[in-house]
Amino acid sequence: MHNDQYPAKRNPSAAIGLMLYLGYLAIFFTIWSVNGVDYLRIGENAETTRLWYALPTLGGGLFLIVAISLLGWWHRVLFDPVRVGPKWAWILPAAVAVIIIHNFLGVRAEGLSAALLLWSTLGGIGVGFGEEMITRGSLIVGLRSRYSEGRVWLISSLLFSALHVPNVIYGLPATAMPIQVVLTFIMGSGFYVMRRLSGTLILPMVLHGLWDSSLFLNVATGVEPSVTQFAVYPLALVCLIAVLTRNRPAQ
Numbered sequence: 001m002h003n004d005q006y007p008a009k010r011n012p013s014a015a016i017g018l019m020l021y022l023g024y025l026a027i028f029f030t031i032w033s034v035n036g037v038d039y040l041r042i043g044e045n046a047e048t049t050r051l052w053y054a055l056p057t058l059g060g061g062l063f064l065i066v067a068i069s070l071l072g073w074w075h076r077v078l079f080d081p082v083r084v085g086p087k088w089a090w091i092l093p094a095a096v097a098v099i100i101i102h103n104f105l106g107v108r109a110e111g112l113s114a115a116l117l118l119w120s121t122l123g124g125i126g127v128g129f130g131e132e133m134i135t136r137g138s139l140i141v142g143l144r145s146r147y148s149e150g151r152v153w154l155i156s157s158l159l160f161s162a163l164h165v166p167n168v169i170y171g172l173p174a175t176a177m178p179i180q181v182v183l184t185f186i187m188g189s190g191f192y193v194m195r196r197l198s199g200t201l202i203l204p205m206v207l208h209g210l211w212d213s214s215l216f217l218n219v220a221t222g223v224e225p226s227v228t229q230f231a232v233y234p235l236a237l238v239c240l241i242a243v244l245t246r247n248r249p250a251q
Contacts, residue, residue, distance in 0.1 A: 008071060009070065010070075012141045012144070013145050015142070017139040017143055020134055021159060021163075024064060025163055027063050031055055031056040032056055035052060035055065037171070039167050039170040049119040050119040053120070053127070054119045057125075057126025064134065068138060078200060078202060080199045080200070085196055089243060092194065092235055092239045093194050093198075093203060095232055096211060100207070103218055103225060106223050108222055110221075111222055112217070112221055116220055120216055120217050120220070123212070128207075128212075131208065133201070135160040136160075137201050140195075143156060157192060160188035164181060186233045190232065191204035191208060
């Protein structure tokens, strides 16, 4: 029913989903390389936010807009025909929203400039749209044509985690990389849960973009992000189990 109502110009496949993932990353890391990114200084000021946060995500996002339009996948990547998960699992997006608000309230106004706010906002739009689209959007649509929903969650979350591995090339300490990979896998699983709960990619897009921007603005204005953010990770795992055990096909 879902597929008949919104026919694609090109039938979804895992290969196409993977190509979109790789295409976005190729553009993203090319821009990083050209702009000489120093990973540990991303979000340090308006200029590093523009060059290393906003421009690469927006560049990759433009590629995705064209590609998804040509494929005719917009409805499939943005909406599921059914919602899955217990109502209490909505505590996860609620907790993420509370932490985002807490982070924004902690931003030092005296360290905030119009340029920093602009590029942080554009970067948040770029990362929320781009990273969600290539992992829990077009990739999920492609994977669902071949795999069970459990495998769709696992593969998409592993690839979300994997896209952070090249950060070591750009300045992330090698000792910090395994921790980042594990945390991004869990956070990616949490965003997957939000898609299944709400039936739309829009919710994780919005919260992902706001989450990243709230953290960058804390760093840019000289504030240490609150450790309360780490409460999200065990909560994400609990909610993931609840969604997977109630799993129903999303097509």
